[in-house]
Amino acid sequence: MVILTQGEAMQLSNSQDRYGVLSIVLHWLVAILFLAMLAIGLVMTRLPLTDPLTFPLYQLHKSIGATLFLLMAVRLVWRLAVGVPDLPAGLTAFERFAARATHAGLYVILLVMPLTGWVVVSASPFGIATLLYGVVPLPHIGFIEASPDKAAIENIASWVHAVLAALGAGLLLLHVAAALWHHFMRRDEVLMRMLGRSRRPPTETDRETNS
Numbered sequence: 001m002v003i004l005t006q007g008e009a010m011q012l013s014n015s016q017d018r019y020g021v022l023s024i025v026l027h028w029l030v031a032i033l034f035l036a037m038l039a040i041g042l043v044m045t046r047l048p049l050t051d052p053l054t055f056p057l058y059q060l061h062k063s064i065g066a067t068l069f070l071l072m073a074v075r076l077v078w079r080l081a082v083g084v085p086d087l088p089a090g091l092t093a094f095e096r097f098a099a100r101a102t103h104a105g106l107y108v109i110l111l112v113m114p115l116t117g118w119v120v121v122s123a124s125p126f127g128i129a130t131l132l133y134g135v136v137p138l139p140h141i142g143f144i145e146a147s148p149d150k151a152a153i154e155n156i157a158s159w160v161h162a163v164l165a166a167l168g169a170g171l172l173l174l175h176v177a178a179a180l181w182h183h184f185m186r187r188d189e190v191l192m193r194m195l196g197r198s199r200r201p202p203t204e205t206d207r208e209t210n211s
Contacts, residue, residue: 013082018193020082026075027194031172033068034110037061038169055128062121063132069114076107088188102175109168116161119144123154 013020019027044057087096121130122140130138144153182190 014084017085017189019085019196021196022078023075023082023084024194024196026071026078030068030071030075030110033064033071034168034172037064037068038165040064041165058128059131059134062117062130062138065114065117066132066138068110072107072110076111085193088182088186088190090186099178102171102178105171106168106175109164109171113161113164113168116157116164119157120154120161123147123150123157125151125154 011020012022014023040057040061044054044061047054047057087099091099118138118141121128122144127140127145130140132138144150147153179191179194182188183192
């Protein structure tokens with residue numbers, strides 16, 4: 001399976017120096033959903049419970065959170081299965097460590113944060129059912145819902161959820177800054193390959209590989 005980009009064919013899977021179409025699509029879907037989660041979370045937590053937008057926003061937030069978790073699980077499995085392109089040549093040991101740590105941190109946060117949200121919902125004294133996108137029911141975690149200490153569990157999980165959201169936002173900003181630095185200062189392929197494009201014209205080897 002291929003798509004055409006700047007006159008070249010992009011493969012579904014990753015290669016040693018380029019991302020495939022599935023990795024690119026998952027990357028941008030996750031980015032958009034995470035930004036949506038942050039925006040909705042900031043708005044809904046500042047609304048009074050009596051506001052008519054509060055309940056729909058909480059349900060949308062939970063729906064997007066469940067979707068984000070599933071996409072991240074797929075992305076992790078795909079990454080482990082096919083690998084990722086090599087880091088650019090010429091990076092220092094610290095830069096390589098920072099790149100890997102940032103990616104690992106984002107993966108952990110985007111997988112754990114929805115789970116902490118699920119714990120919060122399960123421990124909530126309101127006991128409001130979750131209906132993902134108004135269609136799919138998401139049951140509460142039974143042992144947490146039935147726990148006599150669920151008020152304490154909710155407080156801890158809410159705090160962890162908020163901390164992870166803040167850390168995730170910080171790592172996202174760092175990730176974006178690093179991508180822009182690579183693009184404008186180092187002028188390498190890091191950002192372009194996640195856009196499915198290339199700064200260099202296709203070589204004969206590229207054409208043979210993608211044919």
